[in-house]
Amino acid sequence: MRITICGSVAFYEQMLKIKSRLENLENDVKLPPMEVIGTEGRTISVVEFYNPQTPEARNENIGALKKHFDFDNITWCEAILVVNADKKDVANYIDINTLIEMGVAFYLNKPIYLLNPVPEISYKEEILAMFPMVVNDDLTKI
Amino acid sequence: MKITICGSIAFFEQMLAVQKELEKNGHEVKLPPLKIKDENGNLISVTEYYNLRKMETDDQSWIWQRKKEAIKTHFDKIDWSDAILVLNYDKKGIANYIGGNTLMEMGVAFYLNKPIYLYQPLPEVSYKEEILGMFPIIINGDLTKI
Numbered sequence: 144m145r146i147t148i149c150g151s152v153a154f155y156e157q158m159l160k161i162k163s164r165l166e167n168l169e170n171d172v173k174l175p176p177m178e179v180i181g182t183e184g185r186t187i188s189v190v191e192f193y194n195p196q197t198p199e200a201r202n203e204n205i206g207a208l209k210k211h212f213d214f215d216n217i218t219w220c221e222a223i224l225v226v227n228a229d230k231k232d233v234a235n236y237i238d239i240n241t242l243i244e245m246g247v248a249f250y251l252n253k254p255i256y257l258l259n260p261v262p263e264i265s266y267k268e269e270i271l272a273m274f275p276m277v278v279n280d281d282l283t284k285i
Numbered sequence: 286m287k288i289t290i291c292g293s294i295a296f297f298e299q300m301l302a303v304q305k306e307l308e309k310n311g312h313e314v315k316l317p318p319l320k321i322k323d324e325n326g327n328l329i330s331v332t333e334y335y336n337l338r339k340m341e342t343d344d345q346s347w348i349w350q351r352k353k354e355a356i357k358t359h360f361d362k363i364d365w366s367d368a369i370l371v372l373n374y375d376k377k378g379i380a381n382y383i384g385g386n387t388l389m390e391m392g393v394a395f396y397l398n399k400p401i402y403l404y405q406p407l408p409e410v411s412y413k414e415e416i417l418g419m420f421p422i423i424i425n426g427d428l429t430k431i
Contacts, residue, residue, distance in 0.1 A: 239412035246389030266385030272352035
């Protein structure tokens with residue numbers, strides 16, 4: 144199956160491991176980009192992107208956000224897998240960027256898998272309404 | 286122009302007023318639904334449904350199936366429209382509030398390359414950057430700017 148992994152960039156190391164496990168199960172897998180292109184055409188690493196050092200860099204990041212939503216990979220895939228680990232004292236955290244990507248997957252009628260249970264978060268209602276399938280780290284369920 | 290209004294159901298009264306104004310300006314306008322089916326299939330007002338949803342604690346409740354249907358239906362309206370207008374009044378102590386559901390709708394409009402109008406300025410929320418990244422057009426309450 145063609146699977147696109149979504150989730151906070153903070154979970155990138157974990158995403159790489161999940162990608163490898165999914166490929167061992169004969170899936171084609173795409174990850175969020177490691178780099179984004181800024182408004183000046185400069186390549187910015189995702190780490191720098193989320194931790195801008197100057198107001199100029201922050202402005203550039205805002206321009207780059209337009210390309211940052213992972214919509215191409217969501218269009219390509221047959222399902223998305225959201226990697227939701229613990230972050231900011233929230234268990235199974237899903238960031239707002241990922242919520243937007245889930246919304247587009249839902250619009251495109253693509254199944255949405257969650258690696259871990261639904262988090263207790265202000266937009267839990269929206270997540271529940273998209274009826275994600277929680278796999279509890281068992282990737283054979285996809 | 287075909288316009289779909291987005292925003293919290295808490296702003297439903299304001300949505301009706303804005304719809305009327307936009308129609309006066311010659312636009313076609315779609316809104317979220319006025320009625321939602323309850324557990325037994327009977328129609329209840331969207332405000333009643335909203336209140337039930339806020340009290341719901343069961344993750345398996347019928348409530349989420351209705352919300353799923355409501356999200357899908359509204360996405361179809363965004364697909365139909367030439368642009369969306371987000372009504373972002375003050376809520377939860379936040380000026381110009383935009384919640385998770387509306388943000389998803391903005392995401393779909395952005396995915397479909399539809400212009401996104403904001404009725405009021407951007408809210409100061411943790412996800413302000415995501416909103417900025419969708420380059421919304423702020424009309425400061427002036428509907429003639431659409």
